[in-house]
Amino acid sequence: METVFIIDDDPAMRSSLSRLLRANDISTEQFSSAQDYLERNSYDGIGCILLDVNMPGISGIELQARLVGSGHDLPIIFLTGYGNISMSVEAMKRGAIDFLTKPVDEADLLPAVTQALEHHHSLREKSSIREEIEARLSSLTEREKQVMHELITGAPNKIVADHLNIAVKTTKVHRANLLQKMGVRSIAELVHLCHIVGTEPESNDTI
Amino acid sequence: MIAAACGMLGLIQIFLWTNSRRDFAYLLSACMAFSASFVAFQEMRLFSTPDPALYQQMLLWQNLAIAMVLVPMTWSVRIYLPATRRWAAILITTLWVLGLLVNFLLPGNLTFVEIHSIALKATFWGDPFYVPRGTVNDWKWLVDITVILIPIYIIDAAWRSKGPLRGKRGGVITAGVVLFMLFAGIQAIAVDTGMIDAPYMVSVAFLSMVFALTWVFARDAVRARKLTVEVARAQHENERLMRLNLLGEVASALAHELNQPLAAMLGNAQAAQKFLSRPEPDIDEIQDILTDIVRDDKRARDIILNMRQMLKGDETFESHVNVESVIKWVLGFLNNEINVHDIAVEFDISGEIPDVGGSRIALQQVILNLLINAKHAMVESGTSDKVIQVHLRENRGGAEIEVCDSGPGIAEDVRLHLFDPFVTTKKGNLGMGLVICRRIVESRGGRLTAENEDGGGACFRVWLPAGIS
Numbered sequence: 001m002e003t004v005f006i007i008d009d010d011p012a013m014r015s016s017l018s019r020l021l022r023a024n025d026i027s028t029e030q031f032s033s034a035q036d037y038l039e040r041n042s043y044d045g046i047g048c049i050l051l052d053v054n055m056p057g058i059s060g061i062e063l064q065a066r067l068v069g070s071g072h073d074l075p076i077i078f079l080t081g082y083g084n085i086s087m088s089v090e091a092m093k094r095g096a097i098d099f100l101t102k103p104v105d106e107a108d109l110l111p112a113v114t115q116a117l118e119h120h121h122s123l124r125e126k127s128s129i130r131e132e133i134e135a136r137l138s139s140l141t142e143r144e145k146q147v148m149h150e151l152i153t154g155a156p157n158k159i160v161a162d163h164l165n166i167a168v169k170t171t172k173v174h175r176a177n178l179l180q181k182m183g184v185r186s187i188a189e190l191v192h193l194c195h196i197v198g199t200e201p202e203s204n205d206t207i
Numbered sequence: 208m209i210a211a212a213c214g215m216l217g218l219i220q221i222f223l224w225t226n227s228r229r230d231f232a233y234l235l236s237a238c239m240a241f242s243a244s245f246v247a248f249q250e251m252r253l254f255s256t257p258d259p260a261l262y263q264q265m266l267l268w269q270n271l272a273i274a275m276v277l278v279p280m281t282w283s284v285r286i287y288l289p290a291t292r293r294w295a296a297i298l299i300t301t302l303w304v305l306g307l308l309v310n311f312l313l314p315g316n317l318t319f320v321e322i323h324s325i326a327l328k329a330t331f332w333g334d335p336f337y338v339p340r341g342t343v344n345d346w347k348w349l350v351d352i353t354v355i356l357i358p359i360y361i362i363d364a365a366w367r368s369k370g371p372l373r374g375k376r377g378g379v380i381t382a383g384v385v386l387f388m389l390f391a392g393i394q395a396i397a398v399d400t401g402m403i404d405a406p407y408m409v410s411v412a413f414l415s416m417v418f419a420l421t422w423v424f425a426r427d428a429v430r431a432r433k434l435t436v437e438v439a440r441a442q443h444e445n446e447r448l449m450r451l452n453l454l455g456e457v458a459s460a461l462a463h464e465l466n467q468p469l470a471a472m473l474g475n476a477q478a479a480q481k482f483l484s485r486p487e488p489d490i491d492e493i494q495d496i497l498t499d500i501v502r503d504d505k506r507a508r509d510i511i512l513n514m515r516q517m518l519k520g521d522e523t524f525e526s527h528v529n530v531e532s533v534i535k536w537v538l539g540f541l542n543n544e545i546n547v548h549d550i551a552v553e554f555d556i557s558g559e560i561p562d563v564g565g566s567r568i569a570l571q572q573v574i575l576n577l578l579i580n581a582k583h584a585m586v587e588s589g590t591s592d593k594v595i596q597v598h599l600r601e602n603r604g605g606a607e608i609e610v611c612d613s614g615p616g617i618a619e620d621v622r623l624h625l626f627d628p629f630v631t632t633k634k635g636n637l638g639m640g641l642v643i644c645r646r647i648v649e650s651r652g653g654r655l656t657a658e659n660e661d662g663g664g665a666c667f668r669v670w671l672p673a674g675i676s
Binding site for chain 1: 462466467468469470471472473474475477478479481482492496499502503506542543545546547549
């Protein structure tokens with residue numbers, strides 16, 4: 001279930017945004033202040049935040065800083081009463097996905113929300129894939145890891161065996177094992193997985 | 208004839224004085240003109256007085272009259288030429304007072320200790336007149352000095368005056384007084400000492416002096432009247448300008464204020480369109496949406512109405528203005544402005560607050576002004592902990608509103624002129640805000656005062672009497 005969190009101090013504004021999203025079959029939750037939102041239990045699902053910039057107490061920009069700092073990953077769409085360029089640049093730099101000016105038209109709001117939700121979705125997907133790859137990586141033995149690092153540079157078995165000072169036959173066994181553990185069938189696939197988690201090939205002279 | 212002219216001028220001065228009682232100069236001038244008139248009358252009688260005793264008696268009073276011309280003249284010149292030296296005016300007065308003491312207390316009078324004889328002479332055109340011959344009083348120098356002192360006193364002042372005072376007005380006073388003072392003084396001294404045989408002609412000179420001063424003063428009076436009318440008109444215009452100025456100040460607040468209901472209406476309307484396009488529209492939902500749209504539309508309308516009234520200055524008098532609601536409206540209006548600058552606002556009420564009489568708009572304006580001033584004071588000084596405290600309390604049967612900030616307070620040199628026009632610490636500001644606020648408050652029988660708090664920060668206090676119930 002996807003949820004849009006609306007944070008705005010004006011109740012009329014909140015209910016109007018909420019209705020508009022509900023009319024487009026998107027469920028919402030409303031908060032009258034940043035503090036209220038912070039007090040809510042953490043949310044694990046897919047969603048995004050529609051955040052008013054000017055609010056009494058903790059301002060929208062401040063809330064963004066806090067959320068980014070504490071590792072929240074919900075994309076933020078800012079809503080502001082009047083366009084303030086320096087403020088919007090600052091917000092975008094900190095990772096806001098969009099900056100909309102009130103009154104916001106449905107034709108602008110819906111694509112922004114949809115994009116934010118998709119963004120969050122792929123963010124979550126990527127992170128689950130990463131977790132999987134990392135789990136597989138950690139199941140490798142020390143020797144298998146060494147062999148893998150050699151292989152992803154494109155080195156043939158013979159060279160790998162040479163570098164690691166082991167027999168070519170042993171190299172072939174390690175290679176078959178690690179490919180199986182990593183759940184891939186070719187070196188090309190292995191390189192792709194390593195790229196996702198950021199494991200880069202080590203240069204030859206490290207060993 | 209000279210006597211009549213002087214008397215006439217005296218009447219003019221009296222008239223001017225009664226018209227503007229505060230202007231002491233007119234009273235002085237009137238006194239001067241009447242004394243000059245007396246001098247002229249006496250001089251005429253002296254022409255035909257052959258009796259030395261009577262002549263002495265008349266000179267006694269003549270000296271008093273001359274003093275009554277010269278001393279007020281010295282002071283009235285001072286009012287119009289502020290550059291005159293005070294000690295010089297006091298010196299001239301003292302000399303004359305001493306002279307008069309001699310005049311009345313010592314034997315004879317200030318001019319002659321005693322008159323031996325009266326000589327009959329004729330002017331060159333043949334009219335006969337009497338000239339006294341006697342022992343000149345040793346103390347006469349006391350007042351003779353003033354013949355030189357007064358011209359120096361005036362020339363010095365005219366010379367040191369700046370701007371328009373140095374120009375025409377200063378010129379008229381200086382020329383009129385100096386020339387004739389010298390003429391009258393020297394002529395009188397010459398006649399007293401018997402250097403020349405001529406009738407006293409002090410009054411001719413006095414007439415010129417009085418005329419010069421009256422002319423200048425009367426012209427000023429006419430000008431002042433014109434200015435008063437202009438000032439009143441300017442003040443009215445200023446009040447309107449301040450409203451415009453205020454609007455400029457709160458333009459962003461206004462945009463935000465209007466934007467909220469507009470944004471809410473747009474969202475609601477588009478949601479309704481979506482709901483209606485469903486196969487089975489939820490009528491209750493749409494009903495709710497329409498109710499909200501109507502509410503928000505009214506909210507926007509109220510904002511615009513209020514603004515328009517403020518712009519036009521359409522101040523309808525109400526006998527029951529609820530101060531609390533006005534303060535809340537203004538705080539709401541400035542909400543955005545306050546948030547943007549990270550200002551904490553505390554509003555508390557103590558006691559049973561009576562409604563006040565007057566215009567709601569005008570009161571809004573005053574409170575808006577005080578709040579914006581407080582905001583400016585803190586934002587421009589870079590105060591880190593920005594707090595505005597608004598207290599509303601019952602006091603002396605009226606309502607007292609206090610707006611305090613946590614800024615640096617009012618600088619001492621500014622505080623003295625806080626309610627003067629064109630005193631401002633803000634860039635691009637005319638400095639009319641507080642002037643008009645005070646005018647608005649006072650025109651409703653209230654008071655507006657300002658002071659610094661002990662812990663720093665400025666406090667503005669508005670007291671308004673309760674409205675008629």
